[in-house]
Amino acid sequence: MSFSLLFLDELKGFYKSYVMIFLLMFIPIIALLFYFILPVDIYEKMLIVSVIVSSLGGILSSAMLSANIINEKDSHTYDLFLIRPIKRWNIILSKYFAVVICVSLACMLALVVNILAYLVESSVLPDFLITNIVDKIILTFSLIAIGSSFGVLMGVVISSLVGAVIIDIFIGQYLMYIPVLLGQFTNDPNLMTALFGIVIMICLLAIAILLFSKREF
């Protein structure tokens, strides 16, 4: 009960926030911009745009979560939750899933906008675009899931907002590509990218939850 309540609350908080409005506009606009300026064919265009969108989503979700957790620690927001009979992991996971869903939506919207742009331009939808969309979705989710879990960990561990965001940007983005790279050395890159992504995400979240549970407020 506590998790679903907190999750719906966090979701409501994020989707109503200015940050979310900005993301829903900013990521599709960036994607569209690259779509028009890249001097390559549609296959490469979609690949590059999806990588840019996924990276952007991962970094932004990571920074958003770190900033949010650090701000809430500073303003003693957690005191009012932690003195109620709930488990601490509910607070971390509800926030994590709310941000992952919100940022993923913005990234999906960016991919859809690109496909629509291509449709408007050429009036046909090539088969490879439909088959490859699954790859792009896996890539996007994987990067956002890892970026967000890293963001949660940094938010829990670090007290300085600027410090956490810098670490998110410079270390988080390399971490996000580990499952993609590992996946390339296997027979099924899509599946293995998703699996490696899940393992890294679970590890990072487990550490974050453990530290948050031990933390004194």
Next chain:
Amino acid sequence: MEKKIRCPKCSKIFTCNGNPGEEIFIKCSNCGTEGKIILEKIEPIASKSLVVIDNTSKKYKDVLAVDNISFNIKQGEVFGYIGPNGAGKTTTIKMMIGLLKQTNGSIYINGYKMPEQKESAHRFIGYMPQDVGIQQWRTINHALTTFGKLSGVDSKTLQDRINEMLELFQLSKYKNKKISKLSGGTVQKLGIIQALLHKPKLLILDEPLSGLDPDSRFQVKKIIKDLSNNGTTIFFSSHILSDVQDIATKIIIIDDGHIVKIGSLDELKSEFLKEYQIEIIFSKKSEKFIEIEKISGVKSITKKSDDKLLVKIEKISNIDEIIHKIIKALLENNCKIRSIKPLSPSLDEVYQFYLGKGGK
């Protein structure tokens, strides 16, 4: 029982043993200072005490924020916790609610050991922090609904309870306003409301009145008194000593992590008072009051102005009898009395005494 004692001269902590209530002779092993103490009787947890704090300390790296404090709070008591900034008030409160783990000692809330059994204890606790941090995007109603549900209030009755509380604190008109649009005082009141939603047995308030205007302070004090009359146990810290004086049935003075004094205001005052003082105001200038100096028990008289007299009476005397004799003497000497009243020290004076002069 075992009791840790801090030497008043060299600050060394040493342990002494004895039976509860027994007077024992102690000698500091470091500087040799000698003295006597009476070991206090700690009542069993299950009997009456809702809160038991026993020889509890909290150390942050090299800083000893709270040093070996012990006190019990019984059901229905209103405890005022006072002390200067950095004395250890918030640290004590956070240990009581399980947000901080004590370095030494034990804390029990309603029989639950803290922080190990905090989730069970939290059902009985309502807590208002010093800084009420509520997510800015929430409305008052949304925030209270979430806190109410998390505290286990039944969904069917929650909305009625929220409306009742908002009406009590005169915040009904802000019900659908965002937290970001509210004044500091309103957020402060909201902090108290969220602590009361689940009708807690123990209400812990960290500086509940500090950000409120005089009207709101009066209103909140009245609510706290009503809650106490209905059996809620209240523990609150405050810098505003007049508020503590108005509400608290017992007062704890803490300084530099040590408890300096515990007792009711009368107990604190009676130890502070070396003599009784009464003030007499005459309606007509008179010099015949000199007669009262002869009354046994009267230590001295001081003329404060032409019509005002301060009479000091020995503490051991029967004050009522002496006042009677004073009135009689004044009337016999044709003095016209406008008023006569015993002077009582304020909590500020008592507080200054215990912190500044030998209270430690």
